[in-house]
Amino acid sequence: MIRCLVLVLTAFVSTSLEGALCYDEPLSNHQWSHFGPLCKHYVLGRKEKPDTVYEALKSYVNPDASVLDLGSGTGISTRQLFRHGFKNVIGVDRDSSMIKEALDANTDECRIRYIRADVSRGLPFPDEEFDLATAASSFHWFSNPSSIREVARILKIDGYYYIIGAQGLKKSRKNIDHVKSVIKEIYRSAGVPPKPHKHHMSTARALEAQKFHVVFTKEIPYTYNFSKQEFIEKLQSHSGWNLVNESIRADILKKINEYLETVVDTEGEIHQEGKLLVILAQKKSYTLTH
Numbered sequence: 016m017i018r019c020l021v022l023v024l025t026a027f028v029s030t031s032l033e034g035a036l037c038y039d040e041p042l043s044n045h046q047w048s049h050f051g052p053l054c055k056h057y058v059l060g061r062k063e064k065p066d067t068v069y070e071a072l073k074s075y076v077n078p079d080a081s082v083l084d085l086g087s088g089t090g091i092s093t094r095q096l097f098r099h100g101f102k103n104v105i106g107v108d109r110d111s112s113m114i115k116e117a118l119d120a121n122t123d124e125c126r127i128r129y130i131r132a133d134v135s136r137g138l139p140f141p142d143e144e145f146d147l148a149t150a151a152s153s154f155h156w157f158s159n160p161s162s163i164r165e166v167a168r169i170l171k172i173d174g175y176y177y178i179i180g181a182q183g184l185k186k187s188r189k190n191i192d193h194v195k196s197v198i199k200e201i202y203r204s205a206g207v208p209p210k211p212h213k214h215h216m217s218t219a220r221a222l223e224a225q226k227f228h229v230v231f232t233k234e235i236p237y238t239y240n241f242s243k244q245e246f247i248e249k250l251q252s253h254s255g256w257n258l259v260n261e262s263i264r265a266d267i268l269k270k271i272n273e274y275l276e277t278v279v280d281t282e283g284e285i286h287q288e289g290k291l292l293v294i295l296a297q298k299k300s301y302t303l304t305h
Contacts, residue, residue: 049110052112054113060241064152064180069099072295075295078102084148085107086108086154088117090118094125107138153180158216167225167226167227175295175298191289201267205266207263210255218294219296232292235290
């Protein structure tokens with residue numbers, strides 16, 4: 016009886032530990048999460064966020080703030096920050112190919128510093144270095160507790176964490192949901208394995224759990240217009256493309272191209288409308304002690 020009880024308790028503790036480790040594991044640890052091989056598609060297929068995203072931020076944060084753009088990728092969001100007046104901005108990404116693309120996009124008028132770094136492994140900056148950290152469509156890769164605490168570490172007291180494309184809004188992308196479901200079926204029929212599912216806590220709750228104070232949440236409408244080729248490039252810029260075996264990629268792209276011919280408008284475009292959830296949270300003095 017005692018032996019059985021010990022076994023049950025051991026199993027319970029092991030399961031609890033496994034759950035805790037899973038909860039604190041960044042999504043970016045998965046092999047399919049590497050964007051380096053996809054960076055050229057990223058450049059050709061990804062769109063900027065609506066300008067209203069950054070206008071909402073400027074109501075709270077002065078443009079002369081020191082800013083760290085996390086998961087900056089090819090620099091799309093970092094350049095938008097720069098154009099909106101945030102000249103003291105640094106972009107960080109864990110992938111050297113993405114960093115190279117971002118650096119190549121620098122101009123004399125917009126010269127931004129980029130550093131290769133991984134939030135989940137520790138950022139190469141001293142404590143309380145920045146007034147603002149931003150994450151544009153990247154927070155889900157490092158939304159685990161220890162990564163949030165690492166961001167809190169490099170933020171000044173009362174500094175802000177701005178999440179663009181936060182979890183917590185039921186996604187409804189007008190004119191595009193059916194297209195995505197058909198493409199998903201093309202993948203499934205070709206034997207492409209689905210990405211492993213990982214439960215995400217809502218962004219607001221994840222931040223509050225690490226003692227951030229949520230200042231506001233806003234739903235910002237957007238409209239993207241893609242040419243057929245841009246839409247195909249965007250599909251190939253998503254991490255799920257890493258799961259598609261190279262031997263079947265040409266066939267899948269052929270089927271997707273044929274399908275998209277049936278849904279583009281008279282100008283050959285595909286329209287995507289929806290709402291983007293943005294969250295601004297503030298670090299309080301006791302954040303780092305928890």
